[in-house]
Amino acid sequence: MMSTSESTCTVADMVKAVTTPPLPLRVTAYDGSAVGPRACDLELHVVSPKALSYIITAPGELGLARAYIMGQIVARGVEPGDPYRAFDRLEQLRAQLRRPSLTSLRRILTTIGRSGLRRPDVPDAETPPAWRRALTGVRPHTARGDRDTVSSHYDRSNRFYSMVLGPLMTYTCALFTRPDDSLEDAQDNKIRLVLDKLDLEPGQRLLDIGCGWGSVLVAAAQRGIRAIGVTLSEPQARWANEWIAREGLSDLAEARVMDYREVPERGFDAICSLGMMEHVGVRHYDEYFSTMFSLLRPGGRLLNHQITRRDSTQPNRAGAFIGRYVFPDGELAAPGVVMTHLHDAGFEVVHEENLRQHYALTLERWCRNLQEHWDAAVASGGSQTSLLWGLYMAGARWNFERDTIQIHQLLAVRPGLEQDGHWYPLRPWWNA
Structure with a gap:
């Protein structure tokens, strides 16, 4: 049977499990872990476990955007009003994504589960999806919609x-x-x-x-x-x-x-x-x-x-x-x-x-x-x-x-x- 330390992992471990090195940016986290080049001019800092909840509940650009807008992921090395320089690196990172092994996946899910995963609040500016608005009678491209x-x-x-x-x-x-x-x-x-x-x-x-x-x-x-x-x-x-x-x-x-x-x-x-x-x-x-x-x-x-x-x-x-x-x-x-x-x-x-x-x-x-x-x-x-x-x-x-x-x-x-x-x-x- 695995010990608690073996069955859980750090944020850096999670990033390593789903990417192919070398990373085009540095990732640091609330748990003190880090991955990526130390001298990198772009760093994504994961502020709390809530950031992971955003990414797990909405994989892809939506979850990442929610975490960023809510201040749960902070981009260091770019200006908040102009994070343009980060997009090339994120595109490179997207190309380096891979499927984690079953062992890594179990450790990731165990870690997230122990952090009390729940659906986090979405930013105030987010509009509900079209199907949800349709349930309230608001249909796309009508005068009301x-x-x-x-x-x-x-x-x-x-x-x-x-x-x-x-x-x-x-x-x-x-x-x-x-x-x-x-x-x-x-x-x-x-x-x-x-x-x-x-x-x-x-x-x-x-x-x-x-x-x-x-x-x-x-x-x-x-x-x-x-x-x-x-x-x-x-x-x-x-x-x-x-x-x-x-x-x-x-x-x-x-x-x-x-x-x-x-x-x-x-x-x-x-x-x-x-x-x-x-x-x-x-x-x-x-x-x-x-x-x-x-x-x-x-x-x-x-x-x-x-x-x-x-x-x-x-x-x-x-x-x-x-x-x-x-x-x-x-x-x-x-x-x-x-x-x-x-x-x-x-x-x-x-x-x-x-x-x-x-x-x-x-x-x-x-x-x-x-x-x-x-x-x-x-x-x-x-x-x-x-x-x-x-x-x-x-x-x-x-x-x-x-x-x-x-x-x-x-x-x-x-x-x-x-x-x-x-x-x-x-x-x-x-x-x-």
């Missing part, structure tokens, strides 16, 4: 968002002319590009679907364009309307708390939708584009700007971490799939471009902002929210840089009434 998921992501402290996003409060990919452009200049450039592509004259009407905090509405109104924005987030709409009022533009622009499917006006000269489509759901793409087609006048233009998969072999659904913490019910499709649905709704696609590299640069700037304002961000949004956003944004940057995901701008037109088919100029009319 979309309100709930948008609220879970956007109805945080506006002050917290301002520290991350910067003064323009623009939560979409910026457009860089050089890698060292400031975030504000790059966001100004992106908004300029969107409005230039839509090519509206003063007095013409723009609908911004998913208008966020109103940066496009303000810029459009400054050009004399009459702009309506819709969002499902009340704090966003309030911020946008206060900004519009400060600029003296309330006679030209407004933000509404409204589902895009409920907009009563018709005959818009242009529609833009920036970072909204990620919430729609692939099965609802036809409804999404058909609704926008009906809202535009003949000859009107649509600028759709959305994150996509790299190709159609990748799954549409987000991973467990993104699905629970960032975009509940979020889905992504390949750019060709998006284009197909645009054509099927009756649009003619005029232009397409991939801004993948630009989003990586944008996320790097957002992480830098979060880290520079770390103490204030924690005071405003709490430690869980701050750790969550650092993790999410750094991970997103890592994936954009490696072409796991992309972001595409598609400019389309609703065919006009003219018989000659000349609904737009022969060549691009904007400064790229």
Whole structure:
């Protein structure tokens, strides 16, 4: 019969049992054990047995994220607002995972059992899975379901968002002319590009679907364009309307708390939708584009700007971490799939471009902002929210840089009434 010391193991023993050396990082633990290079510049510290409970009850990225957000795993050697450098090491570690022997597995389970394993509390920011929300009558991509998921992501402290996003409060990919452009200049450039592509004259009407905090509405109104924005987030709409009022533009622009499917006006000269489509759901793409087609006048233009998969072999659904913490019910499709649905709704696609590299640069700037304002961000949004956003944004940057995901701008037109088919100029009319 094994003795107590033989039947249990340390955290370092557990790591050794499930990985192939040498490790790309160092792991230390509450029990005084350690494994991995002593001189390593990245260390994961396991604070208490509760960290093991998170990992055992939700193996993979979800359990690890829960433990990190709850402060049960601490990453040393990276900034909490920008843990980007850890992702390469974690990817290497993932590739070194192996099945433990039966003896090791028994020792691991015995050790965890003696520590009083129970399902730990999940972070406050976590959204229940779709099946559990469905039991309460909240179905994905219905009007109520979309309100709930948008609220879970956007109805945080506006002050917290301002520290991350910067003064323009623009939560979409910026457009860089050089890698060292400031975030504000790059966001100004992106908004300029969107409005230039839509090519509206003063007095013409723009609908911004998913208008966020109103940066496009303000810029459009400054050009004399009459702009309506819709969002499902009340704090966003309030911020946008206060900004519009400060600029003296309330006679030209407004933000509404409204589902895009409920907009009563018709005959818009242009529609833009920036970072909204990620919430729609692939099965609802036809409804999404058909609704926008009906809202535009003949000859009107649509600028759709959305994150996509790299190709159609990748799954549409987000991973467990993104699905629970960032975009509940979020889905992504390949750019060709998006284009197909645009054509099927009756649009003619005029232009397409991939801004993948630009989003990586944008996320790097957002992480830098979060880290520079770390103490204030924690005071405003709490430690869980701050750790969550650092993790999410750094991970997103890592994936954009490696072409796991992309972001595409598609400019389309609703065919006009003219018989000659000349609904737009022969060549691009904007400064790229």
